[in-house]
Amino acid sequence: MFKVIKHSKQTQARRGKLKTAHGVIATPFFMPVATRGAVKHLSTSEVKVLNTPIILANTYHLMLKPGAALIKKAGGLHRFMNWRGAILTDSGGFQIFSLAKDKTNSEKSLVKLSGRGVEFRSYLDGSKHFLTPERALQIQVDLGVDIAVCLDECVALPAKREYLAKAVDLTADWAKRTKNYAAKLKQPPLIFAVVQGGLNKSLRLKSARELVALDFDGYNIGGLSVGETAKEMYQVLDYLAPELPEDKPRYLMGVGYPENILEAVKRGVDMFDCVIPTREGRHGRLFRFKANADKIIAAALSGRKVGNFYEVLNISNAKFARDFKAINLHSTFNDLKNLSLAYLHHLFKVKEPLAARLATINNLEFYLRLMKKIRKSI
RNA sequence: GUGCCUAUAGUUUAGCGGUAAAACGCCGGGUUGUGGUCCCGGUAUCUUGAGUUCAACUCUCAAUAGGCACC
Numbered sequence: 001m002f003k004v005i006k007h008s009k010q011t012q013a014r015r016g017k018l019k020t021a022h023g024v025i026a027t028p029f030f031m032p033v034a035t036r037g038a039v040k041h042l043s044t045s046e047v048k049v050l051n052t053p054i055i056l057a058n059t060y061h062l063m064l065k066p067g068a069a070l071i072k073k074a075g076g077l078h079r080f081m082n083w084r085g086a087i088l089t090d091s092g093g094f095q096i097f098s099l100a101k102d103k104t105n106s107e108k109s110l111v112k113l114s115g116r117g118v119e120f121r122s123y124l125d126g127s128k129h130f131l132t133p134e135r136a137l138q139i140q141v142d143l144g145v146d147i148a149v150c151l152d153e154c155v156a157l158p159a160k161r162e163y164l165a166k167a168v169d170l171t172a173d174w175a176k177r178t179k180n181y182a183a184k185l186k187q188p189p190l191i192f193a194v195v196q197g198g199l200n201k202s203l204r205l206k207s208a209r210e211l212v213a214l215d216f217d218g219y220n221i222g223g224l225s226v227g228e229t230a231k232e233m234y235q236v237l238d239y240l241a242p243e244l245p246e247d248k249p250r251y252l253m254g255v256g257y258p259e260n261i262l263e264a265v266k267r268g269v270d271m272f273d274c275v276i277p278t279r280e281g282r283h284g285r286l287f288r289f290k291a292n293a294d295k296i297i298a299a300a301l302s303g304r305k306v307g308n309f310y311e312v313l314n315i316s317n318a319k320f321a322r323d324f325k326a327i328n329l330h331s332t333f334n335d336l337k338n339l340s341l342a343y344l345h346h347l348f349k350v351k352e353p354l355a356a357r358l359a360t361i362n363n364l365e366f367y368l369r370l371m372k373k374i375r376k377s378i
Numbered sequence: 379g380u381g382c383c384u385a386u387a388g389u390u391u392a393g394c395g396g397u398a399a400a401a402c403g404c405c406g407g408g409u410u411g412u413g414g415u416c417c418c419g420g421u422a423u424c425u426u427g428a429g430u431u432c433a434a435c436u437c438u439c440a441a442u443a444g445g446c447a448c449c
Contacts, residue, residue: 282408
């Protein structure tokens with residue numbers, strides 16, 4: 001299922017292959033985010049042309065709309081969106097966290113946690129729903145995903161130890177129930193469990209050991225990039241990654257900026273997802289490699305300090321109004337090669353939908369290339 | 379030619395006798411398991427001149443510009 005094919009001598013970085021029902025994927029890899037069954041602004045064929053091996057969708061959003069039953073009826077999410085690559089779904093655990101911290105009505109949380117599961121209100125129409133670990137897995141099975149994630153509780157940082165400890169226990173209990181439920185399924189997907197524990201070392205190690213004992217197909221590192229500094233995140237990875245089985249993939253959820261990914265790979269992480277390339281693209285931020293990127297990335301992966309190997313253009317800045325250079329000369333997309341920065345600047349200024357599309361493609365191409373460069377350098 | 383109305387940020391408008399508020403725009407920053415155009419800053423001394431007043435963007439007069447009506 002997962003095989004490490006090469007291990008860096010200088011760092012914890014490793015290259016591997018993850019076998020899924022929809023293809024063998026080279027690790028480390030990055031999953032573009034398609035929360036509701038679409039990478040925002042892109043069609044499935046465009047995502048495919050980017051050479052995307054796997055995307056991330058979200059149980060929480062899809063169960064509310066259009067509903068797991070409908071997608072099952074459509075033949076699963078793959079067929080529904082005509083996607084032939086792999087799909088991993090987030091379990092909804094993060095939404096428990098992000099909705100619990102409330103947006104407007106601070107009094108009423110949208111979420112009620114209990115031992116059995118979590119009751120929450122739909123962000124769409126306020127209707128009540130109940131999610132249990134069993135149901136979260138069943139929904140992911142109905143969606144037909146390749147990799148399902150156990151329902152977990154993610155805690156915003158900074159957090160008190162007792163709260164973190166409770167989340168670790170609940171997450172472990174739910175993971176066990178997910179495992180039991182999976183045992184009754186005919187063809188379960190790959191199932192990953194989520195390590196919690198915040199910035200507390202003993203809780204992190206406890207969480208890892210409990211989950212590893214249950215023997216999952218992979219391990220997510222959750223509860224990071226939720227309010228702590230990058231340095232604190234790296235420290236957690238330093239002691240947590242060695243605690244996870246060598247022969248199972250490690251997935252750092254929701255991370256991150258290119259340098260965050262590089263630092264995490266150095267510490268032994270194999271999988272990533274993040275909204276940064278797509279969301280920032282929609283807001284006019286363009287990622288671009290510097291000329292010496294390959295060297296810096298290779299140096300970083302042989303243990304040296306990570307230098308600055310890319311830049312982010314804010315295409316809305318006035319200085320691009322008359323910049324007729326290509327958006328990206330190195331792109332495999334003709335549009336990015338042939339259209340100018342000034343034109344893209346204009347599209348953003350007048351809010352043409354095409355602007356977000358071009359920027360999204362540019363950024364995803366950047367992220368996927370980043371992973372390729374990383375793999376090559378290990 | 380006569381009468382009336384208006385004149386505040388780039389734009390459209392608020393405003394009060396005591397040193398200007400909003401929206402949009404513009405300039406810049408932000409965005410980490412996505413509630414799809416979001417969040418945070420910055421951006422004017424109130425058409426000009428004279429007068430009244432302790433104090434005027436706010437009152438008076440004139441000029442200028444625009445609008446409306448009538449001859």
